[in-house]
Amino acid sequence: MRVVLSTYGSRGDVEPLAGLAARLRERGAEVRVCAPPDEDFARRLADAGVPLLPVGPSARALTSAAPAPSSLPRRAAELIAGQLETVTAAAEGCDVLVATGALPAAAGALSVAEKLGIRSVSVTFQQLTLPAPHRRPLNYPGRPLPPEVTDSRLLWDLDARSTDALFGEALNTNRASLGLPPVEHVRDYVIGDRPWLATDPVLDPWHETPGLDVVQTGAWILPDTRPLPAGLTAFLDAGAPPVYVGFGSMPMHASPDVAEVAVEAVRAQGRRVVVARGWADLSLADDPADCFVVGEVNQQALFGRVAAVVHHGGAGTTTTAARAGAPQVVVPQVADQPYWAGRVAELGIGVAHDGPAPTYDSLSAALRTVLSPGVRARAAAMAGRVRTDGASVAARLLLDAIGREGRYVSA
Template sequence: MRVLLSAYDSRGGVEPLVGLAVRLRELGAEVRVCAPPDEEFAKRLAGVGVEMVPTGGFVRDLVTGKTPPAPGGLPRRAAELTAAFYDNVTAAGQGCDALVATGILPAAAGVRAAAETLGVRYVYASYQPVSLPSPHHPPIPRPGRPLPPDVTDHQVLWERDARDAQDVFGEVVNAHRASVGLPPSAALRDHVFTDRPWLAADPTLAPWRQPADLDVVQTGAWVLPDERPLPADLEKFLDAGEAPVYVGFGSIPMPDPGDVARATVEAIRGQGRRVVLSRGWADLALVDDQDDCFVVGEANHQALFRRVAAVVHHGGAGTTTTATWAGAPQVVVPQGGDQPYFASRVTELGIGAAHDGPTPAVASLSAALTTALAPETRARATAVSEAFRTDGAAVASRLLVEPDGV
């Protein structure tokens, strides 16, 4: 059994593939992963002995603006991603029995085309329910295509989303399909998603609601216990006093990172807490030389989040999942995409608070921290963590390997 997994995404989108790959290997499958060539992705996959096929450009450079905008804008970039994933997946997928695509539509379209060329099984997986059409929630706005504020019917909005996807990506994806001898797709989004996509999200944190037109298979989140030790200097800081508050925004390039760091540190100090500040792609840094703050780079979040009083973050699927699994109270400062959804779920579950707006200020963050640091929030976060399903990657791997898999 051979399986190829793919993602064009940030760290939070690649990490679940690590868990799925390891579980597939435990069932005797050979696994490769097509992912962006960023060094941190390659190191993480190499650390668990999984071969990575670098595909597409460096995500970090693209997100942080180090990669200049491509001539032709978004359609040109989409065409490049579709071709890159088609070429690499077709080559690396020779002899494979299944291809799994996650992440953004143009890259997944290349994987879907590769599966058609190779004549093998194809699965699309989402890490959050709001990426999939449903009458129970609106779509995430596509770049340059805001949702009309006067439309509240979710079905109408999803029909518009299908048209938007076709308008933005249809021409370049279909041009590529024609170049490799495949017929065009008049419904690109639905062609890529299929009528039976997988939802790799915990059903307590991010449930799929019925009825819906799609026959979604919710496997649970693809998580893998991370046994890596924390850096010695971080361990020393954690042991030196009361549990600190973690602040990190992952791959989000926060505007004015200096102001963000100052506001978050001041708000946390106002609660009488120490701070662990994650540098991240926003490049957050210390605001002074006081010994109640510590800056960390790459670290085992599973271990770290179990040692902190609360986690302040952007609300990406990966960070929210890890914090929920760790039982850490959360403050979510959503910037866009699926992050407002996860902010709302954290609030609804009573495991933290959604920050009011995308830019943390001392007063607004203090209010959210007051909720997150309350004893009842900690108790609720612990209870939800105990209900968290840790077998999502095992479930998905069995569905791929077993002959009667979905």
């Protein structure tokens, strides 16, 4: 069995594919992963035993550059063209293609599967892109939804039109080069009739929605067996559990002094700090004894040894912290991150920070709450409720479907 996994996006779009790839390989499948050419992505996929087939520009470079919203259609055309070139070569002779990541990239990958006549599965790592009557769609950069419109059906119609305006020409021009007919609605083409939702059902419960036959597998997690760096282990052993501060793939343009603000707010609670550099390249002005700065690190191991996790609200970081039983302060920046912040607050396992730029006062107040006994107890209880078998469920469903006609069976 041969499977190709395709994505374009940040660490949160690549890490789950590493988890699925590992489980597929355990079942004897040959796996190929098409993803951005960033070194940390290649290293993580290597941990899963699969090579990275690079597609498109560096995701980190693109994110850090903060391109203007007006360039989105052009960048979409480039992403789709890159998918057609790389994924077509990777998918030759494969049995099934899994597409996720940025919408235009997923549309390109699905077009490749259509051209080659192989099965495909569309996957999302957060449910906000799936039309549902109980919530608003996400805003695209530079194309805000009208605040005066409250009818969710109208808003989802506007979302479909906006998606077509941004990506329709780029997709259909590239499809024509493959000899494929044009797509009428890009969003609906990508979602398909039976999308997969690779999130934890406790953290991210899916509510049945007419017209959408969603398969929720659980989050796709690659167990991380890497040891923590010796210096970090010594720091952790030298005192009470510190507070972790890190914002993953976010450049933190709205809060360039966030490291200094966070350190002072954590100190005010009598705690030490672990600062993760991330794509914002966070650093400290000096080298204080109560702080430790890390680069790429095993979060699964680290989060089990901290008093709280201050982060941006990516799906992967939220799930990892919840699995570790660590209270969370979520400082959302973009896209689905306010949703995850809200879920953390609703579950009582942390605080949703108001806005993307924390101050000493706002972060101090949030930390006082999450370091309280009640939040710590609820976070610890949550650790035992988060599923750990999502990638195994997805691998079983995927391989069971290969070579069999009909629908995918439910997770």
